[in-house]
Amino acid sequence: MTAQIIDGKIIAADLRARVADEVARVKRDHGLTPGLAVVLVGNDPASEVYVRSKHKQTQAAGMASFEHVLPADVAQADLLALIAKLNTDPAVHGILVQLPLPKGLDTEKVIAAIDPAKDVDGLHPHNAGRLAGGLPALSPCTPLGCIILTKSVHPSLEGMNAIVIGRSNLVGRPLVQLLLNENATVTIAHSRSRDLPSLCRQADLVYAAVGRAEMVRGDWIKPGATVIDVGITRVPTAEGKTRLIGDVAFDEAMKVAGAVTPVPGGVGQMTVACLLVNTLRAACAIKGLPAPGV
Numbered sequence: 001m002t003a004q005i006i007d008g009k010i011i012a013a014d015l016r017a018r019v020a021d022e023v024a025r026v027k028r029d030h031g032l033t034p035g036l037a038v039v040l041v042g043n044d045p046a047s048e049v050y051v052r053s054k055h056k057q058t059q060a061a062g063m064a065s066f067e068h069v070l071p072a073d074v075a076q077a078d079l080l081a082l083i084a085k086l087n088t089d090p091a092v093h094g095i096l097v098q099l100p101l102p103k104g105l106d107t108e109k110v111i112a113a114i115d116p117a118k119d120v121d122g123l124h125p126h127n128a129g130r131l132a133g134g135l136p137a138l139s140p141c142t143p144l145g146c147i148i149l150t151k152s153v154h155p156s157l158e159g160m161n162a163i164v165i166g167r168s169n170l171v172g173r174p175l176v177q178l179l180l181n182e183n184a185t186v187t188i189a190h191s192r193s194r195d196l197p198s199l200c201r202q203a204d205l206v207y208a209a210v211g212r213a214e215m216v217r218g219d220w221i222k223p224g225a226t227v228i229d230v231g232i233t234r235v236p237t238a239e240g241k242t243r244l245i246g247d248v249a250f251d252e253a254m255k256v257a258g259a260v261t262p263v264p265g266g267v268g269q270m271t272v273a274c275l276l277v278n279t280l281r282a283a284c285a286i287k288g289l290p291a292p293g294v
């Protein structure tokens, strides 16, 4: 048996196209151009790549894109002043501060300074709390992408057994909440969990969000399960480049699972597409319009 490969590239391209259609509609009917401001502090090469890709895709969807690059040694007060300015800027509907921030800056304070209505990363305690309470909220983009990828295989997740490996605020915890909203039965595992392989073998849906290359082996996977690999580990190649490796031993998983996301070409593709969705949703909510059709 060979598993189906869940093609994040195709699914993300389809989502971006639907966002672009909705952006064109709100522009035409309501004179609204959704705007996303991305704040990059310092010059971490991986963060620069992500920010460039967010900028390109935001513009391609017909939205306004504002980039703010600050030096790594920026004073916390100056960063907070920029966020305060963006909070009141009517052209900006989404604010994203690229993480991780350089040492010396208080990430928690910076996130808390963002207007929750513009918190398109879904990390503000207001949105995290609403999500945990089962209320409508701006939710983190990577977990949203995981749900869309899963639903491309299983339109309903009701009653399915899911395991989420990893409990970060960015991925694991919000993913658990989104799965609960879909009426899945969820186990959340982490570095202190006992006998992870056997916990995993009970799951119809496996989400690996750890950051340990190929940790999830083929014999951890229940035959026919759907496996969503969030993990990214950069390893150097012989040619002096870097290669991305997921948390799942892909070749082994392909022999057992029903469907698997590749790395790259899986979850990563969805994260920016979902950021566009969140920006459009935030813009419509701020303008008092009904939620968009994506």
Ligand code: NAP
Binding pocket: 142, 165, 166, 167, 168, 169, 170, 171, 172, 189, 190, 191, 192, 193, 196, 209, 210, 211, 212, 230, 231, 232, 233, 267, 268, 269, 271
């Ligand atoms: P993180 O904050 O470092 O969290 C990692 C989680 O994995 C923690 O909860 C940790 O448990 C758990 N863990 C560590 N070792 C473990 C083990 N041996 N067994 C079980 N659980 C273990 O990372 P993150 O921000 O959630 O990101 C996770 C991975 O996803 C990273 O590779 C990251 O690069 C990737 N990622 C990808 C995207 C994308 O768009 N594709 C987006 C975000 C993140 P404890 O809580 O007990 O320490």
